[in-house]
Amino acid sequence: MINFDNVSKIYPSQSRPALENVSIGVEKGEFVFLVGPSGSGKSTFLRLVLKEERPTDGRIRVAGRDLARLSNWRVPMLRRRIGCVFQDFRLLPNKNVYQNVAFALEVIGKPRRFIRKVVPEVIDLVGLEGKHDRMPDELSGGEQQRVAMARAFVNRPMILLADEPTGNIDPATSIGIMKVLDRINRTGTTVVMATHDAAIVDSMRKRVIELEYGKVVRDQSRGVYGQAY
Amino acid sequence: MRAQFVFQEIWIGLRRNLTMTIALVVVVAISLSLLGTGLLFIKQVDSTRTYWQGKVEVSIYLCTSESVSVQCKQNGASTAAQRQQIQQTLSSNSAVASVTYESQAQAYQRFKQEFSNSPSFVSTVQQGDIPDSFQVKLKNPQADYGSVAASVTSKPGVDSVIDDRSILDKFYKLLDGARNAVVIIALVLLIAATLLVANTIRLSAFNRRRETGIMRLVGASNFYIQLPFLLEGVIAGLIGWAIAAGLLIAVKALWLDNLQQYFTFNVGLSAGDLIEVVVLAMCVGVVLCGATSFLTLRRYLRI
Ligand SMILES: Nc1ncnc2c1ncn2[C@@H]1O[C@H](COP(=O)(O)OP(=O)(O)OP(=O)(O)O)[C@@H](O)[C@H]1O
């Protein structure tokens, strides 16, 4: 599903590579944790998958497509098949829960009937039933992240990328978030999650890829977070 | 493509930086109406110029008993023999296209006709006040006026030689100057309008970077992301144009059409001329706003 072949990324103006000779394969339906100290290249990895950044070297394949050969106007098509959640939720403050989720479908031109059908389903899936009309500032951090996950998942992507989704959320609430991610993963969606949260990684017992200074230093199935950073 | 969604976004964008939008509309309106006025002016000048082009002649006025010039005082009114002589000289000149003699009676009739709008003025002039003349058309007025004039100026019976062109030229220089000034001001304002469009769109893109960021992330096409901004610029341009169109119609009705009363011949612009100018102004407005928005977006909306 995601295939990195000897990928390096050096940002302009930076001398040290953010990623160096990274080769990783993620299969369809896998759940992968991406761990490593700050600045080790986790977010860079996720941005490369989205083709928000281009690798300096190496080849990236996502869903069977070579990203280097994917022309610019088809990048949106790629992104429709990838959902994203972030530490800072990125909700629209002037839209309520329903509208925030529906927005993702409206802007890719889905018919209104379809939107009216699937949005409530997804809101139920992330556990926000009955909160359609709440504005983001009337929700807790955990609930906001659920809205973000609903928005990321509403178009049934093949891949869900999560960049420290529990970074702004307390441990107890994080468990709920992880349950939702697990539920999404069980529908067959590949999940890649960058995190610093040792407790979560240890409790899930999923594949763990550890980066350090842009290099893969560990790739372990059913792994743990490792030493403390 | 969901039209309702797009228009909702445009509405939000226009409302969010209302002051900028108003400034933009005003500047577009003013610059387009000045541009249009300049164009109407050009058309007006052209239409009078075309009218005159066929009429430009050299007038050779002959002495009458009323003439006050020294040579006429000395020799008295021109005689038939003198006129014969002058006509001979002119028609044998190869630079001359045609010569017509206009008697005092004919001159008076023509005068009465041309100023039929102002009978009080006509009543102050009587037959005999206007001298008889030779109206000479030249094959090439620019080159030959000097030699033709010289050949008859000192002939007995000639009062004065007047080149119509020299009078018209002064008039047209004035008009051309006014027109150039209007067009230059319009162009400067159009540049200002361009900068304002760019700035408005930039602000709009900045204000909505959250929305556009999410749109990018969930895979909205570039066209879909940019369209609301593009239309925002174009709609502001169209509103400005609509105001300008109103002003242009007023300019024509209240000002240019009033010029007509100072001319006996038809110099009025047709509705077709007006429509042409208004449509041209719309094209300029839409292209300017659209293109500027587009170029601005390419810089400020990362895809
Ligand atoms: N847009 C950018 N321009 C230049 N350098 C960048 C850019 N983004 C990241 N970097 C650099 O690349 C390296 C890797 O950054 P990255 O954001 O991938 O780390 P990370 O593992 O996500 O860190 P964190 O855990 O703090 O989020 C860092 O040294 C960072 O300074």
Ligand SMILES: [Mg+2]
């Ligand atoms: Mg990061």
